[in-house]
Each structure stands twice: as structure tokens, then as C-alpha cells.
Amino acid sequence: MELTGIFKYLYELLAATGLPEVWVDIIALIAAGVIVFGFLALVALFLVWLERKFAGHAQQRPGPMRTGWHGWRQTIADAIKLLQKEDIRPTLVDRFVYFWAPVVVFVAAFMAYVVIPFGEGLIVSDLNVGILYVVAITSFTVIGMLMAGWGSNNKYSLLGGMRSAAQVVSYEIPMVIAICSVILFVGSLSMVDIVQSQAKIYQWYVFRLPFGPIAFIIYLIAGTAETNRTPFDLPEAEQELVAGFNTEYSGMKFAMFFLAEFVNMFTVSAIGATLFLGGWQGPLLPSWMWFLGKTMFLVLVLMLFRWTFPRLRVDQLMEFAWKTLIPFAFVNLILAAVMKYSGWFNW
């Protein structure tokens, strides 16, 4: 394990108590998990507030204003409200599937953070399969959505779940190919290696013309689709499907879906920042600030997408993935391979 900063301090503190090594490992890992979880829960609350304010200002209104300064306490109040709400379960749901669906979605959303480098040395575990692990583990979200859609015994939920499956499976392909073109240049799947290969600003993959920006745009579009956000929010299209796959959920179970959605948005942005914008690399400021700044920048871009583009139709959605993004992604991958081989921009 590569733990520095707070983690290392914690680890040494535990080791000093004279506990057996196995227990120190386990406690340190649990502590790391709790810290990451707490941080992400806070981030998700903040993002919910930010999304509301952004939506408000995009629509020429102020958004939440009454609870606290510019409504900053609004999401906290909402979270407490959701915690207290009665958990309503329709009679004819498939109990087992209905219960586990939010758990699967929630856990899958947090699993990716094992390998995300928050700063120099601030990574829970630098797996050698790094980025591939993220791609694999996030596919559990779809299974959770399908479980919710099917288990709810509601046609809107079922339609939402099916749309999400079709969408995510289709958009995963251009996304992985776009990621592949970066991996090709790095020559490693480890997230730390990816960040370290972008030490100078001209080495950021988004600036490596011509393949970099294309891969970045493909990644961003596919990432928006993977998180089911407008203009790709067909799984929960309010006007057509009530609320999509989570129609029958209320209280805490709904909150888990809701929180997972925002965590997923943060994940897509964090991976985008790591792969294309140099991760935690940057001058003067501490590395974690650079990482958070770049991630928040991408979060704002995703929010801008949501509040400025209209939703796609189902057939347009599929056509866009299969006939536009995938061919472009493949050509771009070949381009990247040629660039790597010829040594062009290979600094």
C-alpha cells in the first residue's frame, strides 16, 4: 500500500500501539474507507446544492435561497428529511431484489475510489490494473439499476432499467476505447503512472494534438451517458417514465440512489481529470487542490451539459453511440498508435 499524509500518520499511530500487523492493516484500511466515504458523502451533498444553484442560474432564477447563505443548508435539511421518511414498499415487489438494488448501486459508486489518486501519494491502493478496475467495477451500477427496474414490479421502472442497460453497454465501448488511447501512451494501467506521465502542462493528454482532445471529448460525452445525465437521462426521463428505475423507492433507499448518482458524476470527472488533465499535477498549490480543482471544473462542464442541452430520443441515442462515437473512437485509437509509434509528440 502506498499511503502518505494522513493515512501514513494513522498507520504509524496504529503500529505504535503494538497490535499484530494483520489488525493494523485491517484497521488502517477501514479507516481509509471511512475517510474516503465521509469525504464523498460531503462532496455529494455539496454537488446537490451546486446542481440546484447552477440549474437556478441557468434558468434565470436564484435557486434555493432561504435556508442559510444562498441556501447552503438546503441539502442538509433534505438529507435529514430523507433519513426520517417512512420506507414505503409496494406489496408486489420482489422483496429480495428490491432491497438489494440500492445497496448494489451505492457500493458500486464508491468502489471506484480505491484507485483514484486524490493527490501526490493520496491513493488508497495503487493497483496495477488501476483504470481497468474502475471501468469494470462501475458496471455494477447497471446491474443495480436493472435490479431496481425489475424488482419494483412497475412498468416505468422496468422501462427505465432497460433503457439504462442498453445505454450504458453501448456507451461503455467508445469510453473504453478513448481511455485505451491514453493507456497506449502511458504504457501502464496504474493511475499513479498515468498521472506521472503528465508532469508538464504540455504533456497533459488533452493537449496532445491531434488525438488527445478527440479522446477527451469522446470520454466526456460517453461519461455523461454512463452517469445517465441529461442529455442522456433516458433511464429516468421524468416526462415519460415518472422517475425511471427508482420510481418505487422512497426514504433512505431513494437517498442511496440519489447520492450514488452524484458520486458517479464526481467519479467520471475525477477519472477525466486524472487521464486527460494531469490529475494532481500542477505548480505552487498542494496536489490535492489541483486534483479537486480540475475535477470540479469537469463537474461544472457536466452540469452545463445538463442545463443547456435537450434530451436525445432513444433511437438518436443509440445511433449516436454506434455510428458516430465508436467509429471516431476507433480512428482516434489508430491515430494514437501511429503517433506513439512514430514518436510524434512523444515527449
Added chain:
Amino acid sequence: MEMVANFISDVSANPLFYLLAFVTIASALCVVTLKNIFHSALCLILTLFSVAGLYILLHAEFLAVAQVLIYVGAVSILLIFAIMLTSQLASRKIVQSNEQVTVAIFVCFLFLLVSIGSLFNTYWNGINAPLPDNNILTIGILLMTDYVLPFEVVSIVMLAALIGAIVLAREERS
């Protein structure tokens, strides 16, 4: 023989192995015994995921991730998708029945015997050698040198399937 025995004793020292093996076998049994086909599909996902866990115990991280990515992330999802699209299967009133339990048990038992037989008759090349530092790098180099022909053939098959999917999607419109 001795190498296999060493290997087995290595693996069986890890309590996690028993947990994963139990989950794998239990969920695999659920796949074939549950009455509800959707539950069976979910159990299959659990089986495939715990097999990925076994790969991690064997330090084959790349294989584990590929297993999750392909089987859990794509194959299972398409399986569930197909179940959902088949309206009669999706309704809970239709229960799955299996009328060939005896034959199936017999075939499974035969397969078990064949597996055990081949386990002890295989020469396990390099099982005692230390693992390379970077598994993935080694896999990549092997795929591009020793196994380049099968690798390329598989790539072409997959590319053909992908192009086929695009062609099918295009025909639908006209």
C-alpha cells in the same frame, strides 16, 4: 504432482479462499435450482464475481478485472436484458422447471471427474517460479510475441462482430 500439492496447500492456507469457494459453489447451485429466472441471472453474476475473487487470490489481477468487465459488465447485463425483453419470462407467474435433473447431475459428475483427472495430469509450467513484478506487462508481451496469431484471430472475430452490429443497426432504419 508435488507441484500441484504445494500449490493447493498454498491456496488452502488462505481463509478467504474458503469464503470465495463457498460463495461460488452456493451461488452456482442457486443458478440452476432457483425457480425465478431473474434470480438465477443475479446468482450467476455473484458466481462470476466470486470467481474473479479467486483470480485475485492467485495474483491474476488482470484476469480478475477482465472477468468482471466482460462477464459481469457485459454478458450478464445482456442476459438480464434478454430476460426483460421476453415479456412472458419477465412475469413472475411463469416458473422455471428443469425436467432433466438426473441427467444433469450425472453429466456434472462426469465433468468433475474429467477436471480432477486433468488437474493431476497437466504439467504446470512455471508454477513454482516467482511471479513477475508486473503481471500485465508480461501478459501483454506474451500476447504480442508467443501468442500473436490467436490474439490477432480473436481480434478479427471481434471486429467482425462489431461491424456486424453496426450493419444490423443501419439496416433497421431503411
